[in-house]
Structure formats: structure tokens, C-alpha cells
Amino acid sequence: MPAKGHAEWNGDLKSGSGTFTAGDSIDGAFSFKSRFEEGPGANPEQLIGAAHAACFSMAFSNALSEAGHVPDSVVTDAVVTLRLLDDGPTITKIALTTTGKVPGIEDAQFQEIAAAAKAGCPVSKALAGVGEITLEATLAS
Known part of the structure; x- marks a missing residue:
């Protein structure tokens, strides 16, 4: 199933503004200030972060389940x-931080599966040009 995204920009870089839609229902506004300063609105990097967090959570949950440890949650x-x-401007780093509530798993196996999920999730693969993608994985009790 193809995923859809749409964006429109109006005006020059510093004083212009844009809007985006992801899928059919996620939308927002962005600007130079929301991207490069601390102005209101969204920015593409937030969308990348949300996509990466969602993809990793799904991949990790699946890998845990396939190893016989169905998670209660992965955040x-x-x-x-x-x-x-x-x-x-360059995306130089993505830091993933995850907490999994997974009954019956030892931390070493949890860490091994987390690392494999990071390497194998489709968004991680798409972002292979990012200089550094880190993962901090915590097993919750």
C-alpha cells in the first residue's frame, strides 16, 4: 500500500510558509522559524522522527513476538x-530511545532483538545516509 504525503510552500525561504498533509488526516504548518529556529509549527524532521519511532516500535514488537516474547508495550x-x-542543512543524528514491557525476557536478548530491529526497520534502512543513528533500549519491569 503506497503511503501519501503532500506539501506546499509559498514565498521565499525566510518569510514564506508551508503546509503538509501525511495520509488523509495528519496535517500541519511549517516555516523557516519552525524548522531552523524555535518558532511555532511543525517541521520535516519531526515527521521523520515520528515515522522512525513508529516503524521501529512495530519492527521491535514483531521481532520480540517472533522470538516468543509478545510485548505488553513498546514506547x-x-x-x-x-x-x-x-x-x-543536514540531518546528522537520530537518537532512538525505547522502553519495552516484555514479560519473560532477559535483558541481553532484549538488547540483541532491539539492535536487529533498528537495523532492519524500513525507515532505518531509508535513513541509512544519516551519519549516526543511536538506540537506547530499556527493559521495563
Whole structure:
């Protein structure tokens, strides 16, 4: 099933503004200030972070289940770092932080499965050009 996204930008970079739609129901506004400063609105990096967190959570849950440890929950946050480099704005790091409530699993196996899920999730693969993608995985009791 193809996933849809749409965006429109009006005006120049610094004073213009844009809107986006993800799928049929997620939408928002973005601007230079929301992306490069601390202005109101969304930005593409937030969408990338949400996509990565969602994809990883699903992949991790699936891998845990396939290993015989169906999770009660997997909660993931993603922090996407955008830096201005010599060749322009670049996503330099994505830090994934996940907590899984998984009955009957030892931490070593939990960590091994988490690392494999990070490497194998489709969004991680799509973001392979990002210099650093880290993962901090915590097994909740």
C-alpha cells in the first residue's frame, strides 16, 4: 500500500510558509522559524522522527513476538538533529530511545532483538545516509 504525503510552500525561504498533509488526516504548518529556529509549527524532521519511532516500535514488537516474547508495550521516542554544515542543512543524528514491557525476557536478548530491529526497520534502512543513528533500549519491569 503506497503511503501519501503532500506539501506546499509559498514565498521565499525566510518569510514564506508551508503546509503538509501525511495520509488523509495528519496535517500541519511549517516555516523557516519552525524548522531552523524555535518558532511555532511543525517541521520535516519531526515527521521523520515520528515515522522512525513508529516503524521501529512495530519492527521491535514483531521481532520480540517472533522470538516468543509478545510485548505488553513498546514506547519509542526519536530525536532528529539537523545541523548547518558546509554543504547545507543536514540531518546528522537520530537518537532512538525505547522502553519495552516484555514479560519473560532477559535483558541481553532484549538488547540483541532491539539492535536487529533498528537495523532492519524500513525507515532505518531509508535513513541509512544519516551519519549516526543511536538506540537506547530499556527493559521495563
